[in-house]
Amino acid sequence: MTRLDASDLATRLGREAEAVCRHYLDAGRRQGNYWQVGDARNTPGRSMFVRLKETMKGPAGKWTDAATGEHGDLLDVIRESCGLIDFADVVAEARSFLSMPRPEPAPEKKKNRPSTPAPSGTAEAARRLFAMSKPISGTPVETYFRTRGITALLGTGNLRFHPNCYYRPDDHGPTETWPAMIAAVTDLSGTITGAHRTWLAPDGSDKAPVETQRKAMGDLLGHAVRFGIAGEVMAAGEGIESVLSVRQAIPGMAMAAALSAAHLAAILFPETLRRLYVVRDNDHAGDSARDSLVERANAVGIEAIVLSPVLQDFNEDLRQLDLIAFRANLRGQLALQDVARFCRNAA
Template sequence: MTGSASELARRLGEHAEAVCREYLSNGHRSGNYWMVGDVRNTRGRSMHVRLKTSSKGPAGKWVDEATSEFGDLLDVLRESCGLVDFREVADEARRFLSMPLPPPQLPPQPAGAQRQPAAARGSPDAARRLFAMSQPIAGTLAEHYLACRGILLSPHEGALRFHPGCYYRDLVTGETRTLPALIAAVTSLDGRITGLQRIWLDPSGQGKAQLADPRRSLGDLLGNGIWLGHQPGAPVPVMAAGEGFETMASLKVVMPVLPVAAATSANHLAGLRLPPGCRRLYIAADADAAGRHGIERLSQRAGEAGILALVLRPQLGDFNDDLRHLGLGRLAAWLSDQLVPEDARLFLPPG
């Protein structure tokens, strides 16, 4: 028996139902599948885990129909236990399988220092730990990545961090590696970090890393968002919201005093919690129709709360495309016709 990720995943698959009962306890068995809300053990039925190997694939593989996420049981252990490093995931798998753990390899610590305990179950704790382990983006590859996309934000934007060696695991091959990553905090309206989004970067500085999925989220995302320019507890009479981080960061560049929130996906956009006192909500759309249901649902919820919802549409694929290819001035002029005149005067640069 080796300690490789693929072998550990296979061994866990041999005990798929037992793994699900332990780590996805809010679900239930339905035929040859375990049904649950998501990989973080939320109640629901959108995620199903294959319990027996069949012509459709090996036991232990899972798909979340609501988010299109997929993976194996190592991902279940990582997300449900709030683990960050692959070594922690592998140790948890060996513990469950009653396998001997490898000798500990702990870095030296100053005399008298106390080691931080493992993250408690629930990925929000893991998100907070990873964010705390990261550093401000000033002077880092993350700042360079954003600048190359035309995104120049205030250094006081505390939602963004950089991690020089963030763990990444290929969901198909099981191979693991560490890469630099932009870390964006997902927070609740009171400013508490509930999750985060990791964007792995090419170490050469040429954009995102060449990965099948260089962007992944972690933690409690529903209702929360990547907030830029929002002070917890402060009134937010006017705001903008959208699906992608780069899209909303681009709008923040053009309208630096407007609070914006990136919900990380269309489903999460539909469930974004709006701050008390909000009167107008601008929802950023992409040129395609993939996120239309999120926009429609959020607009409906806003209307039911007495909030005027208006959709902002880009000229190109999204607002980051507009910012990069058309420039700040042309994007501002394009937005001026879509904003309420009062908001155009307040948030857009003069001229």
């Protein structure tokens, strides 16, 4: 990356300065036009100030630690707070952050007027649920993924954890609370249109022992849970676990989980897309979604290549097959130029 590219990335982060601070410096808090925290490693305290808006004193995102005299930009914050050493990893994390969904800010409350709850199941309710959740690092969500063989979790900021997510068995049953993975469903611009909940056991060892372990809410048709910024090439599949399993072998490729076969068949294509990998499951619904999606892609000039698992789905492949065999099966189905482009940093 050139110095100019790094400067542009820092500028883009500066436009999202408060969101960057809330994500990477969550031990601090906003004070006027600054974010105040102990240091760039996210230590609690008040000696470091991050400028949140451009002023006569300088651009947004610049910070100074009054205790040490250190100063820098938001790329430095990402490096220090994440404990990264290689600048390429800092760049990858920054780009991943910039691809994350942004919940719309809550409307300003009017005096003497209580806030009203969003209607159940709406996109607004989905945005509020996502905003109330927290990053998955160190939570039962991370444990759940690791029990399923999924360890490459960099760039999964659109997945969050809610410790007490409401669960109602049916319209008449009592409401329960269980830990849950909350996945943001976004449109092509990154706006949250819905959310997907996966209820988990308290220790993250499996899904919760409830009748319906997954539920979606909001506007889902055409949209997806996205990992990375799609360019000319991307992959799309049904389940989050299947898509993240494929990502273990093809870590550099943008991917999207449509959450069901019907929604996979209807997923919207980015304008830049030229080649689409269809991550299929080995069942009738998966075959139907594959055929519909391939037909739609070909009709608009997008090359469609189907990725097929050996067993029922790619997460079962990841857990049951030898890792070398798992990677070989996937990479053998890719266009040659994409093997070199996307598979160099496989976990």
